[in-house]
Amino acid sequence: MLLSALVGNAALPDDRSTYSRDELAAILRHSPLPPPPADPTNRFADSPRAAALGRVLFSEKNLSANGAISCASCHQASHGFADGRALAKGLAVGSRHTPTILGAAYNHWYFWDGRTDSQWSQALQPFENPLEIGSDRTFIVRSVARNDELRKAYQALFGAFPSVDDRARFPAHARPGSHAWGAMRAEDRDTIDRAYSNLGKAIEAYERTLPAGPAPFDRYVAALRAGDAAGESAISPAAKRGVKLFAGAANCELCHSGPTFSDGQFHNIGLPLLPGEKADPGRARGIALVRADRFNGIGPFSDDPAGAAKDRLEFLPSPATQVGAFKTPSLRNVAAIAPYMHDGRFATLGGVLDFYAKGKAASRGRLVGVRETTVDLVPHLSSRQKADLIAFLRTLTRGN
Ligand code: HEC
Ligand code: HEC
Structure with a gap:
């Protein structure tokens, strides 16, 4: 026991070994943040x-x-x-x-x-x-x-x-x-x-000129890549435990993936209706509206009507599968933009994590576009795990 405690505390050459291969691969996929993709529907997007x-x-x-x-x-x-x-x-x-x-x-x-x-x-x-x-x-x-x-x-x-x-x-x-x-x-x-x-x-x-990064988390990942043990102090030990959870056991990665921490897709994560709140059809209605929008990517004012926007509009899912689904928000700068969710129901990141942490009780959702079944989104999370995840989320704010 003493030996394992010693091994656990021993100074590691770098943080890479604290992550499983899959966790490490996921973490590296979150950074750096590349420049935004081109928007061919707007010839002036980068003017x-x-x-x-x-x-x-x-x-x-x-x-x-x-x-x-x-x-x-x-x-x-x-x-x-x-x-x-x-x-x-x-x-x-x-x-x-x-x-x-x-x-x-x-x-x-x-x-x-x-x-x-x-x-x-x-x-x-x-x-x-x-x-x-x-x-x-x-x-x-x-x-x-x-x-x-x-x-x-x-x-x-x-x-x-x-x-x-x-x-x-x-x-x-x-x-x-x-x-x-x-x-x-x-x-x-x-x-x-x-x-x-x-x-x-x-x-x-x-x-498009307003930068979303880089954040301390990006400095950390750069240090991980370089094997720069000193640079790994860019984020706290709690934040490191948080990122390990985020990219691993806590399953956040399923939707908050890649350098923006969003899959760009729509999910119903099972938020219950608040007292007096009207059910919001979310993406189910958004699909009908974007198809009908005269200013969409295949319309007369698009600068690339035959391009990728056309494929995206053609391959939309059936609205019936999208009721109550909302876009996965990016988590970059998330600590600066409270309150949270499409209806602003949670005043703090603690509120968001309390919701996710209830696991089976509260976070049943239909994984539209991921899996057509109802699954548990996130496992039960302890108070310490919630605090670690929040410490990590705070490292995503630009210039902190
Ligand atoms: C099934 C996909 C999915 C999973 C898994 C998931 N999220 Fe989310 N997350 C979303 C969606 C979709 C929203 C917006 C929901 C809404 O507003 O109705 C969201 C909202 C959030 C927000 C609020 C951001 C804002 O700007 O309002 C935070 C913070 C967050 N998620 C963190 C997490 C963390 C941490 C985990 C893991 C414990 C996690 N999410 C797991 C899809 C997911
Ligand atoms: C009264 C407050 C308000 C004003 C004024 C406003 N917005 Fe917004 N903006 C919102 C809200 C609320 C949403 C989300 C609405 C929704 O999803 O239905 C939003 C969404 C957006 C989004 C989408 C972000 C994303 O990730 O999907 C962009 C971009 C944006 N606004 C830019 C603008 C621009 C440009 C203007 C001025 C022409 C503007 N907003 C004026 C409140 C406002």
Whole structure:
């Protein structure tokens, strides 16, 4: 016994030997974080000039219905580009929690339910959401047209700005569903939609410049790879026990995989309805919405309608298998973006871990896209294991 205690405490040449082969392989797959994949549906995704325009649009309150709200109202740099609230509040309180936009560029599906398939088409929705910015595309395009600085920036990228000042053809306010929009000529609606989609493309370019890493965890993995025992102190012993659990026995790896700590897929993890909460169909509805979205990757405003976006839209699962499924969130920067889950129900990481730790009792879920059966997601976790997992999750925050 004494001998095994001694062996257990002996200084190891490096941390690699504390992990099983599978755990080590999984850990190494989480880092480094590569640059975001290209977005061929947006020719301007990596244009610095587009990013400069997008940056202005992102915090421009004058595009909102009340002149007081912008993207930055809810995606605040000081809150890890989320808002710190359980449920988002723009013109009114919505039914979902604001996710961070850090690392969003790694996704193929946007929103908790994946109802858009690009980051530029995502950006077009909050502008018209009556609970968020509450505006309309015609007003927004006309506002950009009237602003010398914005119009010039637009023209330098996308070419001549369409002439939209004929009030008989372009009403002050019009969006799909409104009477004024229905009364417009199809070609004028296209003119607005084209300019509107370009504004989304500029916003995506800006969002892509916001780095999601690196974090202390990445320094740790670099040290593991290099066999640099000194560098392995980048994270605490508790965090190391946490990463071992995460990549091994605790099964988190099943969904929170790869450098973003997300499989990019949708799962129903069995969260019970809160008192008074309406059932949210999640991905089941998101599938119908993304197929119908005029701004999707195969639509008239995509710069790559025959590319990979086409395959992704063609091979969607049956919505009936996706009820209550939400996108696996990235865990990068997770400590900076409390509260948690699609409805912001857990105020702290401790709350999240308490839910998972109940194991069989609470975490039964349908592993949509992984396995078509109901299985236990996570084994029972002790208090110490929960604390270790939290210590690990805290090492994923950039610049800490
Ligand atoms: C009122 C608060 C609010 C405003 C304003 C707002 N958002 Fe969001 N944002 C949210 C919420 C809530 C979600 C998730 C909604 C859902 O899943 O249904 C979200 C989701 C997102 C996502 C998806 C992230 C992901 O990983 O899927 C991006 C990107 C984003 N917003 C960017 C923007 C941009 C760009 C604007 C401005 C045009 C904007 N948001 C305005 C609250 C807001
Ligand atoms: C079956 C897939 C799956 C497994 C296994 C899983 N998760 Fe998750 N995780 C998700 C999904 C999906 C969500 C979002 C659920 C929702 O909002 O309805 C989530 C949410 C989270 C969040 C909240 C993040 C945020 O931004 O709101 C944290 C933290 C988290 N998981 C950590 C873990 C840990 C730690 C483990 C292992 C103990 C684990 N997860 C196991 C799929 C999974």
